[in-house]
Amino acid sequence: MAGRSAADFACQIIRGRRNSRSMIVAMVNSKGGVGKSTLAGSLVGWLHMHGHRVILADCDTQQSSSEWIHEALPDVPVCRLANADEVFEELPLLAREAEFVIADGPGSQTETSRALLMFADLAVLPCKASMFEARALDKNTAFVRHAQTIRKGPPPAVAVLSMVGRDYRLTKDMLDAAEALQLTVATTAITLRQAYADAPGQGNFVWKMGYSARDAASEVDALFRELLPEAINENLVSLRPTRRPLRAQMGGTQV
Numbered sequence: 001m002a003g004r005s006a007a008d009f010a011c012q013i014i015r016g017r018r019n020s021r022s023m024i025v026a027m028v029n030s031k032g033g034v035g036k037s038t039l040a041g042s043l044v045g046w047l048h049m050h051g052h053r054v055i056l057a058d059c060d061t062q063q064s065s066s067e068w069i070h071e072a073l074p075d076v077p078v079c080r081l082a083n084a085d086e087v088f089e090e091l092p093l094l095a096r097e098a099e100f101v102i103a104d105g106p107g108s109q110t111e112t113s114r115a116l117l118m119f120a121d122l123a124v125l126p127c128k129a130s131m132f133e134a135r136a137l138d139k140n141t142a143f144v145r146h147a148q149t150i151r152k153g154p155p156p157a158v159a160v161l162s163m164v165g166r167d168y169r170l171t172k173d174m175l176d177a178a179e180a181l182q183l184t185v186a187t188t189a190i191t192l193r194q195a196y197a198d199a200p201g202q203g204n205f206v207w208k209m210g211y212s213a214r215d216a217a218s219e220v221d222a223l224f225r226e227l228l229p230e231a232i233n234e235n236l237v238s239l240r241p242t243r244r245p246l247r248a249q250m251g252g253t254q255v
Contacts, residue, residue, distance in 0.1 A: 022095040025102050025228075026120035026155070030140045032107025035126040035162035037065040038196050040104035044069055045205040046224045047100050048076055050233040055094050057081055057103040059112050064200065065104040071203030087115035095119070100231070117147035123157040124227065129164045129189065134173040141181060158227065161189035188223040191215075 025043065027036040037060060044065075047054040055077045058066035066078045079094055081087050081103075094101045103120070105113050117123060123144050127133050133140075137159075144157050159178060178185045190196070195206045195213035202209070207217035225232055 022098060023100050023121045024091065024095055024116075024119050025100065025122045025124060026105055026116040027103065027124050027126065028105040028113050028116060028120075028144065029125050029127060030108060030113070030143065031127075031136075034107075034128055035160075035190060035196075036060070036107070037062070037068075037104050038200075039124065039126055039160065039162070039190070040102050041065045041068045041072075041200060042196075042205060042220050043224060044076060044102050045073060046220070047102070047228075047231055048073055049207075050231055052100055052231060052233075053098040054100045054102060055079060055098040057087075057091060057094060057101055059087065059116065060104050060106050068200040068203065072200075072205060081112070084111035084115035087112055087119070091116070091119050114143055114147065117144060117155060118151070120147075120155040122227070123147075123155045125157060125159045125183075126162040126190075127159055129161040129174060134177040137174075137177040137183070138181060141183060145181075156184075158184045158186055160186045160223065160227075163192045164189045165192060186223060186226055188219065188226050190223065191219060193219075 027040045029036060040056065040058075044054050044056050056066060056069050057079050059081045061082075063080060066080055069076055069078050077097070079090060081090055087103075091101065091103070103116050105116055125141060125144065127137065127140065141157070141159075144155075148154065148157075161174070174185065177183075193213075193216045195209055195216040199206050199209065199213075206213040206220060209217075
């Protein structure tokens with residue numbers, strides 16, 4: 001992570017939750033099309049696979065994450081919150097019913113986003129890794145800083161670079177912009193991969209999509225382990241797909 005280590009960031013989250021039995025994670029950005037719903041839906045599935053009680057709060061007008069979770073995990077509760085009033089009324093109640101509430105925020109700087117940040121224990125800001133995004137980072141994160149000022153600290157915020165090219169390297173522009181805002185940047189970035197686009201349409205998750213999605217599965221697992229180390233359940237089978245048997249790779253049949 002830029003600015004602070006992953007260990008420092010994890011300790012901040014854990015200290016903030018010491019007296020709380022639940023955690024609200026808000027996926028927010030003042031721009032749409034940056035991967036909020038992909039991360040929200042994937043995090044719901046990841047937490048469920050690690051044995052946690054989780055609820056999805058879909059605050060995006062497109063409702064793509066709630067449709068995805070309805071199909072992929074019918075037993076996971078989904079609540080659609082259409083405006084700021086519903087967030088204020090319903091979000092604290094949802095937090096009483098689960099260990100984690102994952103809120104998929106709208107793709108704009110609306111009152112709904114501001115309301116989410118009044119309750120969030122962690123704000124995750126997916127953003128594209130471009131020079132233009134770096135220059136706009138101050139504007140796109142202003143509403144997070146406003147919430148931190150009002151709440152006198154929380155929520156801690158971390159930027160996740162999303163939809164990056166496979167040969168991507170964290171640019172000095174993004175590092176400088178994040179450092180100036182005292183914003184943590186996750187070490188793990190989400191690469192632009194077809195598997196992420198295919199998963200919602202298939203009502204599935206990348207770690208269940210076989211060998212072709214193995215890199216996406218490892219990548220998203222690494223990101224969530226970085227963001228929520230306390231949620232890891234090592235007693236469960238790893239979500240990272242195993243390597244195919246050599247004979248299968250060569251076109252033969254496994255004996």
